[in-house]
Amino acid sequence: EAEVAQSPRYKITEKSQAVAFWCDPISGHATLYWYRQILGQGPELLVQFQDESVVDDSQLPKDRFSAERLKGVDSTLKIQPAELGDSAMYLCASSAQSDSLRTDTQYFGPGTRLTVL
Amino acid sequence: QKEVEQNSGPLSVPEGAIASLNCTYSDRGSQSFFWYRQYSGKSPELIMFIYSNGDKEDGRFTAQLNKASQYVSLLIRDSQPSDSATYLCAVNGGTGGFKTIFGAGTRLFVKA
Numbered sequence: 718e719a720e721v722a723q724s725p726r727y728k729i730t731e732k733s734q735a736v737a738f739w740c741d742p743i744s745g746h747a748t749l750y751w752y753r754q755i756l757g758q759g760p761e762l763l764v765q766f767q768d769e770s771v772v773d774d775s776q777l778p779k780d781r782f783s784a785e786r787l788k789g790v791d792s793t794l795k796i797q798p799a800e801l802g803d804s805a806m807y808l809c810a811s812s813a814q815s816d817s818l819r820t821d822t823q824y825f826g827p828g829t830r831l832t833v834l
Numbered sequence: 835q836k837e838v839e840q841n842s843g844p845l846s847v848p849e850g851a852i853a854s855l856n857c858t859y860s861d862r863g864s865q866s867f868f869w870y871r872q873y874s875g876k877s878p879e880l881i882m883f884i885y886s887n888g889d890k891e892d893g894r895f896t897a898q899l900n901k902a903s904q905y906v907s908l909l910i911r912d913s914q915p916s917d918s919a920t921y922l923c924a925v926n927g928g929t930g931g932f933k934t935i936f937g938a939g940t941r942l943f944v945k946a
Contacts, residue, residue, distance in 0.1 A: 759936030825877040
């Protein structure tokens with residue numbers, strides 16, 4: 718069964734350091750999402766790609782976060798510099814398509830648990 | 835007002851009982867509704883999606899949607915201890931466009 722791959726699964730870093738997360742969506746899925754989930758809360762969308770284009774990055778803290786999906790396949794999310802408040806689970810999801818009336822089902826990867834010390 | 839609201843729980847039910855999980859949303863134009871299950875420390879796993887008013891059944895799970903009341907629910911019949919998890923309601927469409935908004939989730943505990 719096809720799955721969304723993410724790495725690393727766990728990352729511990731010190732504040733002010735740079736971190737990067739990688740995601741490989743399900744083959745053929747055009748839409749890729751990065752979410753942040755703080756303990757006890759639901760996932761919050763950081764950025765959404767349709768192929769290689771950003772569809773929504775309104776909640777991405779652009780002073781420190783960046784995301785790219787250069788060839789429209791896998792994606793990287795970077796944080797520089799990391800802050801204590803960035804400690805969370807970072808989830809990647811993908812879906813086959815997204816249109817103006819209905820969004821296709823999103824499938825999540827295992828996530829990256831980030832701890833900033 | 836939160837865009838997607840769920841009772842945080844925990845909701846505790848005995849094994850074999852029906853668990854009823856509820857969700858309300860604020861955007862009247864929302865089009866797509868999803869229920870995800872999330873075990874502690876794991877990522878969300880899709881249980882069901884529903885687009886139209888009424889009921890949709892899949893095995894022990896039934897999703898119910900009432901767009902007039904802006905309400906969506908999930909019923910779990912014959913609850914098992916393995917159903918103990920956090921259940922996330924997610925809503926898409928309307929003024930939010932492509933963006934999916936998740937609720938904070940309801941923790942369910944099924945007692946053996």
